[in-house]
Amino acid sequence: MYKLAVFGNPIEHSLSPDIHAQFAHQLGLKVDYDKILAPIDEFSKSAQQFADEGANGFNITVPFKLDAFNFATELTLNAKTAGAVNTIKIINDQYIGENTDGIGLVNDLINNLKIDLKDKVILILGAGGATQGILLPLLNQKPKRIMIANRTASKAEKLQRDFSAYGNTCGFGLDKIKDEPVDIIINATSASLDGKMPNIANGCANGAICYDLMYGKQTPFMNWAKDNNASIIADGLGMLVEQAACSFEFWTGSKPDTQAVIEKLRR
Ligand code: ATR
Numbered sequence: 001m002y003k004l005a006v007f008g009n010p011i012e013h014s015l016s017p018d019i020h021a022q023f024a025h026q027l028g029l030k031v032d033y034d035k036i037l038a039p040i041d042e043f044s045k046s047a048q049q050f051a052d053e054g055a056n057g058f059n060i061t062v063p064f065k066l067d068a069f070n071f072a073t074e075l076t077l078n079a080k081t082a083g084a085v086n087t088i089k090i091i092n093d094q095y096i097g098e099n100t101d102g103i104g105l106v107n108d109l110i111n112n113l114k115i116d117l118k119d120k121v122i123l124i125l126g127a128g129g130a131t132q133g134i135l136l137p138l139l140n141q142k143p144k145r146i147m148i149a150n151r152t153a154s155k156a157e158k159l160q161r162d163f164s165a166y167g168n169t170c171g172f173g174l175d176k177i178k179d180e181p182v183d184i185i186i187n188a189t190s191a192s193l194d195g196k197m198p199n200i201a202n203g204c205a206n207g208a209i210c211y212d213l214m215y216g217k218q219t220p221f222m223n224w225a226k227d228n229n230a231s232i233i234a235d236g237l238g239m240l241v242e243q244a245a246c247s248f249e250f251w252t253g254s255k256p257d258t259q260a261v262i263e264k265l266r267r
Pocket residue numbers: 125126127128129130131150151152155188189190191194196197198199
């Protein structure tokens with residue numbers, strides 16, 4: 001029996017227990033995957049308690065990914081560059097921190113949406129934690145260039161400097177986005193949460209693949225992409241399932257079939 005959970009605050013609406021139950025069923029594994037609401041300033045206490053109860057690992061969602069980064073005793077390269085941890089595997093007294101968000105996005109783009117990232121020009125909107133979490137896995141696919149555009153230009157410039165060793169990146173303000181098509185646009189801002197779409201040049205979406213990391217509803221970014229002739233428009237539901245699959249494999253060594261789970265959640 002694998003003893004697992006997801007920590008967050010709030011956590012009530014998390015789809016993770018359902019997703020992991022489907023993975024366990026597919027693979028014939030016994031998994032007990034719980035939802036744990038940790039008090040905002042008591043993540044490490046709650047996590048330690050769960051570990052002491054014999055847990056094999058856990059996922060971490062908003063707002064605890066940085067706390068989990070600090071809680072981990074070891075970090076994968078992905079987790080280090082992301083500066084955040086969404087998955088911990090427990091081996092004896094070791095808490096190994098991983099971040100599967102970016103790999104989940106890449107797997108959704110490549111395997112589900114059939115998009116080859118090699119030599120593509122990618123524009124990322126936003127330069128917060130979500131962007132930092134996806135940059136290394138995207139750069140590992142050898143795109144031609146990743147442009148990071150942010151409302152606060154200095155944050156985009158900082159990410160550009162931090163990731164320049166891993167590939168061709170540039171960083172600038174949203175107002176510097178050119179009115180000409182790119183291959184892929186990823187919305188990694190939290191603007192959709194406020195029902196907003198950043199005010200940017202419309203021409204960049206013409207024929208582009210437009211991907212919103214958010215899921216669950218048609219976002220203002222997705223509407224903007226449709227209005228501006230995007231070729232493919234996707235939300236982050238596939239990424240959610242793919243990152244869960246990577247966590248599941250990290251804990252159990254078994255790789256689940258994600259397609260069936262994505263289809264079921266969409267229905
Ligand atoms: P997350 O962990 O989701 O990335 P975050 O680290 O708080 O959250 O980052 C939020 C990102 O969304 C930032 O890039 C933010 O831009 P600023 O750095 O200028 O604050 C961006 N963002 C949020 N609301 C936005 C809006 N209405 N228009 C444009 N960008 C917005």
